[in-house]
Amino acid sequence: MINRLAVIGVGLIGASLALALKQAAVVGHVVGCGRSEKNLQKGIELGVIDSYTTSIAEAVKAADVVMLAVPLGAMQMAFEQIADSVGEHTIITDAGSAKGSVVKIAQTVLGNKISQFVPGHPIAGAEKSGVEAGLAGLYQNRRVILTPIESTDPEAVGKIVDMWQQCGAIIEYLDIEHHDKVLAATSHLPHMLAYALVNYLSNLNDHDEIFKYAAGGFRDFTRIASSDPVMWRDVCISNGDALEAFIEGFKAELDEVSQAIRIRDSDRLLELFSTAKSERDTLIGNC
């Protein structure tokens, strides 16, 4: 049971957490915090939060748990305000999709309150954003990766594990570097490819016609290019080294395809596509 939950950043991730905990009846009062009063007001209307404030210091006061669900670029400012006002029994966690940069900020800013911080990342999301996008079932059967560090209080970890499990999530542990590498590969890289593809086609002369003939496969493939640009800018800044390496690696793999096309190497093309199909069907399921 969480008596008082403070959600800093009431967007898709924060709103869905609040809704899931309310549905499970394991949270008392949810206080929302953000910059846009309009969004927070909407959160009240939708029953996502019970009260709100635009002051982080105010929000975290007397909270059992603070969920930081702001874009990575806002973490520094948020941690600074938390550090000054958070009580010693409050547990802080986050939902940032890169963990190295967040933990570094937390270590610098929180001082000895670092033990109260449980770094986390729910592997869930959508290309929709804002409080209206919140879904009580968003975390059902989804993985939440926790990346506690040596100084993290094990009891705090236990409390956050319990919170996510109440939302139906599956808990996994990874070290920070590994998390950032895995996410660069499966999430950050594909987003870059989708953004680049849409921009590339948009810049062609006959782009209206080109998009007109786009079929379902193209829609699926580029769906993630409708994701929040601010969030993804921040991911690039926070996890840039890992991401850049993966982009280079991907380009080399694409060159393999390109080279096989250039010399019309049927056997090689069939091999490349058969391997990919079989890997995807096996590892992800044919869905």
Add this chain to the structure above:
Amino acid sequence: MINRLAVIGVGLIGASLALALKQAAVVGHVVGCGRSEKNLQKGIELGVIDSYTTSIAEAVKAADVVMLAVPLGAMQMAFEQIADSVGEHTIITDAGSAKGSVVKIAQTVLGNKISQFVPGHPIAGAEKSGVEAGLAGLYQNRRVILTPIESTDPEAVGKIVDMWQQCGAIIEYLDIEHHDKVLAATSHLPHMLAYALVNYLSNLNDHDEIFKYAAGGFRDFTRIASSDPVMWRDVCISNGDALEAFIEGFKAELDEVSQAIRIRDSDRLLELFSTAKSERDTLIGNC
């Protein structure tokens, strides 16, 4: 009304056509033709076709319409067999996803029967294949691009337009070169990216773990990598020049992103992602 339809290649595309025409009650007898008797037998059981033969010469005899729904790599052989046995009142059409190569084969092989050939391409598909994948509603509200040439009989075009409209499809006309360029951009290039991404990640040391943390976005993004490898090998061979140019263009666009990440250019990244999101939301809809 089509009294006798010959479907050469009873896979997703051919089976769906037969089912749609049967549902609309505008086809008499459907004869299926292919190499696998097992698949054809399955087609009979599923009510997709009414009879079958493994001989193209046999299948096209007395047919009003012949639909060539074989992989692009099998077109040469199929046209050769059609040329020898097709009657002068039979209309031939195809569903190949590259049109330049198919029309070139048809012109070479059909001789003066070229007027009976209406080159076409339904913009519909799925990563599933085989007769079991056939869906009566596959072409509902989907575009079918026809690329008739100067020598194509306008009456033959009219008959094929009617056939597709009975399936619920929307007819469009493009010249061959334009078709192949548009398709390279919206379909062939994304498939190459998806295949390359899956292969790239599969070849990493910790690929099992990497796929384990793949979320919904990754599933959507790589769905097309589960497509039929033979079909895509043939597309690469048939539309290689256009495709290769698009791969190179895409790599240059990806370098824009990579460069912005390297120098941590926040403004540029935000601009790139905002433009892409807005283009996609506007042109495709936020879905």
